[in-house]
Amino acid sequence: MSFEDSDNEVDQKVGSPSDATSTRPPSGTNAPLLKSYTYATPLPTDLKPDQECILGVDEAGRGPVLGPMVYGICYCPIDRQDELKTMGFADSKTLKEDERDSLLDVIVSRPDMIGWSVRVLSPMDISNSMLRQEKYNLNALAHDTTIQLIRDTLDKGVNIREVYVDTVGPPETYQKKLEGLFPKIAKITVAKKADSKYPIVSAASICAKVTRDDVLRHWIFAEEGIKDTISREFGSGYPSDPKTVQWLKKNMDPVFGYPNIVRFSWGTCKTLLDASGTAVRWPNEDEEDQRRISTLFNRTEKDASELAEQKRQYSTFIAKTPPRPVPQLMQDMGLKSVIDF
Amino acid sequence: MLEARLQTAALLKKILEAVKELITDANFDCSDNGIALQAMDNSHVALVAMLLRQEGFEPYRCDRTLALGVNLVSLSKVLRSAGNEDIVTLKADSSNDTLSLTFENPDNDRISEYELKLMDIDSEHLGIPDTTYDAVVSMSSAEFARICRDLQVLSDSVQIDVTKEGIKFAAKGELGNGAVTLKQAANVDKEDESTVIELNRNCSLNFSLKYLNNFTKATPLSSRVTLSMSSEVPLLVEYKMETGYIRYYLAPKIGDDV
Numbered sequence: 184m185s186f187e188d189s190d191n192e193v194d195q196k197v198g199s200p201s202d203a204t205s206t207r208p209p210s211g212t213n214a215p216l217l218k219s220y221t222y223a224t225p226l227p228t229d230l231k232p233d234q235e236c237i238l239g240v241d242e243a244g245r246g247p248v249l250g251p252m253v254y255g256i257c258y259c260p261i262d263r264q265d266e267l268k269t270m271g272f273a274d275s276k277t278l279k280e281d282e283r284d285s286l287l288d289v290i291v292s293r294p295d296m297i298g299w300s301v302r303v304l305s306p307m308d309i310s311n312s313m314l315r316q317e318k319y320n321l322n323a324l325a326h327d328t329t330i331q332l333i334r335d336t337l338d339k340g341v342n343i344r345e346v347y348v349d350t351v352g353p354p355e356t357y358q359k360k361l362e363g364l365f366p367k368i369a370k371i372t373v374a375k376k377a378d379s380k381y382p383i384v385s386a387a388s389i390c391a392k393v394t395r396d397d398v399l400r401h402w403i404f405a406e407e408g409i410k411d412t413i414s415r416e417f418g419s420g421y422p423s424d425p426k427t428v429q430w431l432k433k434n435m436d437p438v439f440g441y442p443n444i445v446r447f448s449w450g451t452c453k454t455l456l457d458a459s460g461t462a463v464r465w466p467n468e469d470e471e472d473q474r475r476i477s478t479l480f481n482r483t484e485k486d487a488s489e490l491a492e493q494k495r496q497y498s499t500f501i502a503k504t505p506p507r508p509v510p511q512l513m514q515d516m517g518l519k520s521v522i523d524f
Numbered sequence: 525m526l527e528a529r530l531q532t533a534a535l536l537k538k539i540l541e542a543v544k545e546l547i548t549d550a551n552f553d554c555s556d557n558g559i560a561l562q563a564m565d566n567s568h569v570a571l572v573a574m575l576l577r578q579e580g581f582e583p584y585r586c587d588r589t590l591a592l593g594v595n596l597v598s599l600s601k602v603l604r605s606a607g608n609e610d611i612v613t614l615k616a617d618s619s620n621d622t623l624s625l626t627f628e629n630p631d632n633d634r635i636s637e638y639e640l641k642l643m644d645i646d647s648e649h650l651g652i653p654d655t656t657y658d659a660v661v662s663m664s665s666a667e668f669a670r671i672c673r674d675l676q677v678l679s680d681s682v683q684i685d686v687t688k689e690g691i692k693f694a695a696k697g698e699l700g701n702g703a704v705t706l707k708q709a710a711n712v713d714k715e716d717e718s719t720v721i722e723l724n725r726n727c728s729l730n731f732s733l734k735y736l737n738n739f740t741k742a743t744p745l746s747s748r749v750t751l752s753m754s755s756e757v758p759l760l761v762e763y764k765m766e767t768g769y770i771r772y773y774l775a776p777k778i779g780d781d782v
Contacts, residue, residue, distance in 0.1 A: 472730075472777045473569055473732060473775065473777050473778075474569070474775035474776060474777065474778065475567075475568040475569060475775055476564060476568055476571050476650070476758055476773055476774070476775040477568040477648070477650065478775075479756075479757065479758050480571070480650040480651060480652055480653070480758070
């Protein structure tokens with residue numbers, strides 16, 4: 184494909200009806216990011232059945248306290264991997280934002296040869312995973328997400344021969360784990376800084392990084408009441424960014440903490456909440472082994488009949504008023520009312 | 525209409541001291557039988573049941589049942605202005621939302637009158653079933669208070685073991701362990717200090733010392749206390765008064781070594 188061809192591709196995209204998103208990567212979202220999602224391109228158009236491919240995996244946004252964490256995979260036929268090098272893929276972190284954006288444009292302009300997908304993990308899902316009772320740490324989340332992306336690609340019928348994975352944890356055990364899970368893949372390489380060593384990982388890294396930047400830049404707050412008024416000066420999201428820290432300090436609600444752009448499980452966040460949040464005492468917190476007397480004694484007959492009467496009155500009242508809709512935020516966050524009348 | 529005259533304010537003061545830390549608001553249920561109170565603490569772990577029978581008052585008149593919702597902290601503040609020997613008269617009317625208290629000194633030359641605003645309290649009455657307990661231990665109330673106080677230094681909870689030999693209170697904590705054992709009927713001469721055990725079955729239960737220490741605020745009301753226990757059933761700590769009682773019920777803790 185010549186340079187002109189790829190230009191045409193871009194032109195076509197600009198002229199397409201979805202004009203508003205034309206400068207944005209296709210993997211972004213126009214809805215509030217509450218649930219994690221996966222974006223995947225169709226198979227490369229020139230890919231022949233059973234043609235051997237290499238696949239790279241990288242992540243973006245592991246460190247920040249704000250916004251999603253994104254896993255990207257990128258694949259192309261083995262015999263065309265040299266073409267990637269000529270396209271200029273390098274470590275995404277050493278590139279400037281517009282350089283990265285233009286490299287994603289390069290990837291997008293080659294649907295004949297390159298396929299890719301990203302999984303965008305919402306801050307809410309990250310926090311929930313890390314804070315739930317049986318802790319699910321970031322590494323486990325990283326591994327499971329990567330495995331899922333590879334599996335999805337295999338399920339589409341791509342014949343993956345080689346996989347290159349960038350990791351922050353110890354590469355050896357991770358590599359063994361992947362080799363055990365994907366015995367049919369001939370070569371699996373897990374390495375630190377793989378994105379600077381392997382162009383395919385570098386490409387995957389671009390997909391992940393550009394997607395993360397886009398989601399964060401166009402972040403849509405789901406929280407009613409603050410969504411249009413809250414400051415967007417949250418910076419890069421890294422805890423080392425003074426702008427981010429400033430934003431976190433200014434936008435804390437003493438009871439509810441932060442909107443869902445924030446990863447509550449981060450140390451930065453916990454420190455700030457401990458320092459200026461209002462402490463909530465949960466009656467059961469430190470008395471888990473203490474039984475309630477109200478469960479050991481029964482409510483008296485008289486009270487039971489009174490309760491039944493109240494219930495009856497309440498239900499006739501209910502019948503006259505239409506059921507109240509569940510607030511959108513409660514729906515989005517999977518909350519439900521547990522008070523039983 | 526309630527009118528109840530109590531010979532000494534001291535009794536009412538002691539009762540208030542005994543309940544006001546556990547519960548803040550409660551209904552005084554007045555009937556021709558006397559004045560009763562039942563309430564759970566905020567975390568629904570303990571229950572207080574108090575009864576002052578009508579014989580304790582002279583005169584006592586209550587022609588229809590009344591529930592007087594009282595903030596116990598306020599009532600105890602008002603009672604502070606009464607002398608221990610003062611005669612107290614309580615008056616309330618169903619048409620009125622106040623409780624009137626009159627204090628007369630023993631020389632009958634000083635009369636003070638207070639009106640306390642009543643409140644609507646949504647109380648949850650629990651049915652307390654008649655229980656045959658595995659172990660009923662009667663002991664000195666001062667001794668019980670001392671043990672609870674001493675063991676609180678070590679732990680938040682106490683394990684109470686009752687056998688026919690005696691009752692053992694044991695606490696395990698970070699700084700060490702401690703245990704106090706009282707032998708059955710060791711003090712036959714001093715009836716007030718003896719420990720008497722009626723036992724159907726040995727039992728071993730865990731309780732919060734914080735709550736037990738709260739219960740011992742009733743110590744001035746009686747020289748004796750009765751602990752009644754069965755597994756899986758709330759502990760009953762009873763202080764008997766001449767014409768009534770204060771009973772505390774405490775849900776056991778789920779012990780790890782029981």
